[in-house]
Amino acid sequence: MSCVPVRGCRIGEGRPKVILPIVERTEAAILEKAAAFSTLCADCVEWRVDLFDAAADPGAVVRCLAKLRVLLKEKLLLVTLRTKEEGGSIPVSHEGYLRFLRTVLDTDCADLIDIEFFTAGTDLPALVQDAHTAGVKVVCSSHDFHKTPPKAELVSRMVAMHQAGADLPKLAVMPQSRADVLELLAATAEMTDHHPETPVITMSMGPLGAVSRLCGEAFGSAMTFANPGTASAPGQVGLDVVNAVLDSLQLN
Numbered sequence: 001m002s003c004v005p006v007r008g009c010r011i012g013e014g015r016p017k018v019i020l021p022i023v024e025r026t027e028a029a030i031l032e033k034a035a036a037f038s039t040l041c042a043d044c045v046e047w048r049v050d051l052f053d054a055a056a057d058p059g060a061v062v063r064c065l066a067k068l069r070v071l072l073k074e075k076l077l078l079v080t081l082r083t084k085e086e087g088g089s090i091p092v093s094h095e096g097y098l099r100f101l102r103t104v105l106d107t108d109c110a111d112l113i114d115i116e117f118f119t120a121g122t123d124l125p126a127l128v129q130d131a132h133t134a135g136v137k138v139v140c141s142s143h144d145f146h147k148t149p150p151k152a153e154l155v156s157r158m159v160a161m162h163q164a165g166a167d168l169p170k171l172a173v174m175p176q177s178r179a180d181v182l183e184l185l186a187a188t189a190e191m192t193d194h195h196p197e198t199p200v201i202t203m204s205m206g207p208l209g210a211v212s213r214l215c216g217e218a219f220g221s222a223m224t225f226a227n228p229g230t231a232s233a234p235g236q237v238g239l240d241v242v243n244a245v246l247d248s249l250q251l252n
């Protein structure tokens, strides 16, 4: 699998990189979490801006981002505005979504930015270009909180994300059966074996899918979201357990 280097971190190589989500509502609480997370054993912190009570105020977002950047020290910062359609907290118009992404890219604070595949639509290649010009890597995401599409569809979605220029295609899907968890893992393995030109991030959500958050090195998911106390999605496993299992399942 090829890797995406971001500062000192080689995403897609070796042990999956661990992401801790910040899901607080106020700036004070967000910054408090950032300071605490900066000392934990994890590679990256995700700021879920849709949960911020001032998410609609670009000035407040920019100010908070600048402070986060400093507090997180060498940890990578992934910035995510999860729209209501994809399981997030706020409804955002297409124009509003594009404006938000461009505001974040202008700050020089993010290492990685989440761009939703379906929300970006035909604007995706241009947004990826803008991110790359700003020196930011793109996590291109798609979520299904109700079901798991068939493997062929999962694979073709990740390939389309890569073809649009995304650095890290990402899928989060909900299993309705054990077979659905296997479907997600099979799609992940197929990407690793047949499309090694791009690392991917995949997870099957909920308790049934939690196993998929722990076996990324074996099947080919380059990053995993861990629960540092408050989960940002169903099925996230506690940080200590994630670290212990990733260590014990290391291939080399």
Ligand SMILES: O=C1C[C@@](O)(C(=O)O)C[C@@H](O)[C@@H]1O
Pocket (backbone or CB within 6 Å): 021, 046, 048, 080, 082, 114, 141, 172, 203, 205, 225, 232, 233, 234, 236
């Ligand atoms: O897209 C994702 C993945 C996620 O939904 C999960 O299932 O771990 C958690 C979200 O915070 C993140 O933005």
